[in-house]
Amino acid sequence: MPLTTLLDALFPRGHAITVNDSVLTGTATTDDGEVTVIGTTDKIEVGVDHALVLADTVLASTAAHPQRPIVMLVDTAGQRLARRDELLGINGYFAHLAQTLDLARRRGARLVTLVYGESVSGGFLSFGLMADHIHALPDAQVWVMDLRAMARVTKQPLEKLQALSLTSPVFAPGVENYVAMGAVQSLWDGDLARHLLEALRAPADGDHRAALGAERGGRTLAARVATAVSQGNA
Template sequence: MKLASLLPALFPAGHAINRENDVLTGTATTAAGVVTVIGTANKLEVGVDHALALSACVLASTRAHPQRPIVMLVDTAGQRLARRDELLGINGCFAHLARSLEVARRRGAPLLSLVYGESVSGGFLSFGLMADRIFALPEAQVRVMDLRAMARVTKQPLEKLQALSESSPVFAPGVDNYVRMGAVEAVWEGDLAAALDAALASAVPADLRAERGLQRAGRLLARDVAAAVAAGEA
């Protein structure tokens, strides 16, 4: 869905969201009250300047309104692969953004993400994947790492990974696979404003991703392995 259609569908009561260099910052009105909105548009490759702008909005929100919900709208092709960003410490800027969101969480702000476009690698990991709850639109594309990049990193043949992706959602891109793994809680269709209002009205759940992954047959071992580690058995 295009951003121009998404914003009025999500926030029919109005919003004051600024878009600068495809970085979204601002506020919107919902049935639950005013929420802070951050995000990306146009498949933005997130760089140093973008990460700092997003984190500045998060910190300003948690400073002025510690318990105000933060809604993250995700459309990113990943992190910016540029020498300037590497020299300026893009990894540190991404860590700063992640820590800013953790500060907001600890001060009582619910964190919610909606993937409406692309969500790839570091551009997704540094803010959208930091949410308490992640939702997606049916046409969204979710993949933490492209299979070609995964082949280079793991030194495994691309053909082998493609074959694995046919049977294992861990290797496969797409919203449905991330729903199966429990990372995406649900896909929103129909009345988006009502879906958002319902998510904001419900209490932030415990981390149920591993549990959902087992129930949905997407991650069969994660819950039991995590429990064994927590119990000191592994």
């Protein structure tokens, strides 16, 4: 879905969102009031400069309106693999962005993510994955690591991982598999403004992704193992 169409569908009451170097920042109006909007477009590879702009917007929103919700719109091909960004310590910039979102949450802001394009690796982990609830459009693409890269990292044959991906969502890219694992709470279709309102009104009562993954059959052991560890039985 084109970005302008998406923004009009999410915020029919109006929005003031600018796009600079494929980074979205601004505000929008919902039936429940104003929200801060941050995000990415054009399948951008998120670098240190982008992370700073996103973090600055979050901090400004938290300082001026501590309890104003923050809506994150995600379309990223991952983190920028450039020498300059690596030498500057891109991991530290991403950690700073994640910390600003954690601060916003602790100050009372609701955090909602909508993946409308791609969401890959560090470019997604550093802000979109920090939300209280993560949702996606049906045609969105979500993955953390390509199977070829996973094969190099795990030292497992690509053919073995491809076979595992046929039966286990953990090894398979695609938004449906991330719904099955509980990482994506739901897919939005139809009235996007209504979906957004429901997400903003839903209680933020902890991280239930492992439990959702168990219910949906995508992650059968995560919740059980986490419970055992927390109870000292592991």
